[in-house]
Structure formats: structure tokens, C-alpha cells
Amino acid sequence: MDPGRLCHNNMLEKDSRIYIAGHRGLVGSALLRRLEAEGFERPITRTHGELDLSRQAEVEGFFESERPDYVFLAAARVGGILANSTYPADFIRDNLRIQTNVIDAAYRGGVKKLLFLGSSCIYPRDCPQPMKEEHLLTGPLEPTNEPYAVAKIAGIKMCEAYNRQYGTRFVSVMPTNLYGPGDNFDLEHSHVLAALIRKFCDAKAAGAGSVTVWGTGSPRREFLHVDDMADACVFVMEHYEGDGILNIGTGKDMTIQELAGLIRDVVGFKGGIRFDPARPDGTPQKLLDVSRLASLGWKSRIPLREGIEATCTWYRDNVGAGPGGGVSMPREGS
Numbered sequence: 001m002d003p004g005r006l007c008h009n010n011m012l013e014k015d016s017r018i019y020i021a022g023h024r025g026l027v028g029s030a031l032l033r034r035l036e037a038e039g040f041e042r043p044i045t046r047t048h049g050e051l052d053l054s055r056q057a058e059v060e061g062f063f064e065s066e067r068p069d070y071v072f073l074a075a076a077r078v079g080g081i082l083a084n085s086t087y088p089a090d091f092i093r094d095n096l097r098i099q100t101n102v103i104d105a106a107y108r109g110g111v112k113k114l115l116f117l118g119s120s121c122i123y124p125r126d127c128p129q130p131m132k133e134e135h136l137l138t139g140p141l142e143p144t145n146e147p148y149a150v151a152k153i154a155g156i157k158m159c160e161a162y163n164r165q166y167g168t169r170f171v172s173v174m175p176t177n178l179y180g181p182g183d184n185f186d187l188e189h190s191h192v193l194a195a196l197i198r199k200f201c202d203a204k205a206a207g208a209g210s211v212t213v214w215g216t217g218s219p220r221r222e223f224l225h226v227d228d229m230a231d232a233c234v235f236v237m238e239h240y241e242g243d244g245i246l247n248i249g250t251g252k253d254m255t256i257q258e259l260a261g262l263i264r265d266v267v268g269f270k271g272g273i274r275f276d277p278a279r280p281d282g283t284p285q286k287l288l289d290v291s292r293l294a295s296l297g298w299k300s301r302i303p304l305r306e307g308i309e310a311t312c313t314w315y316r317d318n319v320g321a322g323p324g325g326g327v328s329m330p331r332e333g334s
């Protein structure tokens with residue numbers, strides 16, 4: 001396997017045909033914001049209603065007519081610990097379909113470069129921390145999200161196999177837990193950071209006495225702002241080549257208890273924090289070793305507190321007061 005290297009021959013041009021699959025999701029929308037802010041003329045996007053990525057013929061037709069040169073594959077069925085364990089079949093089926101259709105159509109359509117978004121949950125449950133890229137497939141996965149992780153691993157291996165057999169240039173990145181504007185704030189299906197922003201904001205508004213946090217509070221997680229993620233995706237698209245997967249994170253983690261305390265502080269909630277150990281903790285620690293990407297020249301910039309403040313503001317402006325309080329099913333997105 002080609003371990004990967006720095007390259008400078010893939011700079012995105014303002015008129016490049018860039019397709020963002022999943023542009024309404026957390027990462028896809030951040031990528032679109034980023035490219036539009038930099039004056040890219042026409043990132044190509046399709047809503048789910050316009051193009052169902054789980055349907056092969058539709059995807060092939062789209063690639064034939066649009067002929068993208070670069071593809072950010074940020075479309076997926078995603079969700080937190082409960083959504084993953086409640087809908088395991090949907091998670092494995094939809095992700096396998098979407099990524100298989102897009103990767104294969106990208107090859108057939110002669111796409112110059114594709115960036116596939118994996119996830120840090122592809123690493124073994126008991127992976128040595130911080131998790132290095134070479135730990136992939138060295139042990140059993142965390143059971144709460146195994147079907148999702150297996151689909152993502154299949155996507156990574158598909159990119160590698162296409163590179164080897166067909167000479168494509170498809171790269172895979174593994175983001176840590178992401179958060180930011182556009183996140184899913186649904187209490188049952190979201191990830192922890194968005195769920196806690198909602199719980200603390202709503203508890204403050206309602207004058208509640210305490211907020212309940214799932215699990216024991218002891219698991220450790222790492223959190224990356226999605227604008228940093230978008231920046232890293234563009235960096236990797238332009239500057240990295242090879243089969244080796246790349247971790248994207250901050251390199252720092254904290255306990256769920258510490259995270260809850262930080263969000264409580266940012267929101268200004270004065271009540272208490274309770275833990276509900278009847279809810280699953282999931283994997284005990286998820287911290288990425290980001291030295292590989294750092295050695296290529298990229299590191300995260302947005303401090304966690306600042307990112308949480310901005311996300312709280314976004315939540316209050318866009319979700320909190322809206323109809324239904326942002327309740328939604330897990331959706332296609334990052």
C-alpha cells in the first residue's frame with residue numbers, strides 16, 4: 001500500500017467542477033460555506049429529493065451529465081449512540097449503498113480526485129490511545145456502532161482497491177467527533193455535544209433544576225469544530241496523495257463530565273448535572289493521533305470553548321425557538 005505523501009499538484013481552481021455529496025449535512029454544509037466564501041464559482045450540489053444517492057442508476061446518470069472533477073463524499077446516514085443502536089440495518093445499508101454508488105460512479109466518470117469521509121469509530125473498541133491510522137482492523141469494533149463502522153471500513157477499502165486496480169486517486173479521512181452550526185440537535189438521535197447544548201439551553205430557559213447526562217460521565221471524547229474539518233478536507237484534497245488514511249482531530253480529549261461542565265458554564269445554567277448510568281457509555285475513549293496530518297502541515301485552530309459558544313448561538317437562532325425545537329430523524333449529512 002502506498003502510505004501517502006504531500007503533493008501540490010491538485011490545487012482547486014475557482015472554476016473547477018467540485019461536487020459536494022451531502023451538502024445539507026454538518027460537514028457538507030461547512031464545505032459549501034467554505035468554498036463559497038473563497039469565491040468558488042459553482043460547487044455542484046443536489047438535495048436528497050433531486051438525487052437519491054442510494055440509487056445506482058440515478059448516481060451514474062448524475063455523474064455522466066455533471067462530470068465533476070473533484071468529489072467530497074460527505075453524504076452518509078449518521079447519528080449518535082442511540083440512533084446507531086436503534087437503526088443498525090439502516091446505518092449499514094444506506095452507507096454501503098451511498099458510498100458504493102458514488103465511488104464507482106466517480107471512477108467511471110473519470111473524477112480526478114475523491115475525498116471519502118470515514119469516522120473515528122472505525123478503530124477497534126480497545127484501541128491503544130491516541131489511535132493511529134495503522135490501528136485500523138487490528139481488533140473488534142465497539143458494538144454500539146459496528147454496522148456503521150463496518151460500512152465506513154468498506155468505503156476506505158474500496159477507495160484503496162480502486163486506486164490499486166484502476167489507478168484512481170481516492171483518499172479517506174477519519175474525523176473525530178464533529179460539532180458546529182448545522183448539527184442535529186435532536187435529543188434521541190444527535191451526538192453528545194449538540195445534545196448537551198440543547199439540554200442546557202432548554203433547561204436554562206425553562207428554569208429547570210438539573211440536566212441529565214447519559215452514561216457515567218467517564219468516557220473520553222475529542223471534539224473538532226466542523227469549520228476546522230472543512231479546512232482540513234480542502235487541505236487534504238489539495239495536498240495529499242496515497243492510500244494511507246488520515247486522522248483529523250485536535251489531538252486533545254476530555255471526559256463527558258468535563259464537557260457537560262464546560263457547556264453548563266458557557267450557557268450560564270446554574271442548576272446541577274445528573275448522570276444516568278442506565279444509558280450506554282459506548283467506547284471508553286476516542287482520541288485520534290493527529291501527528292500524520294500535522295507532519296503534512298495542518299492543525300486545528302478553533303478552541304473548544306469558542307466553538308461551543310458559536311454553536312450555542314447558532315442553536316438559539318436556528319433551532320431552539322423554532323417549531324418542534326429541531327426534532328428530526330437521523331438524516332443524511334456528514
Ligand code: GDP
Nearest residue numbers: 080081190191192195213214215219280281282
Ligand atoms: P459516540 O462518540 O459514538 O459514543 O457517540 P455520542 O456522541 O452519541 O456519545 C458520546 C458519549 O456521550 C457517550 O458516552 C454517551 O453516553 C454520552 N452522552 C451523555 N449525554 C448524552 C446525550 O444526551 N446524547 C448523546 N448522544 N450522548 C450522550
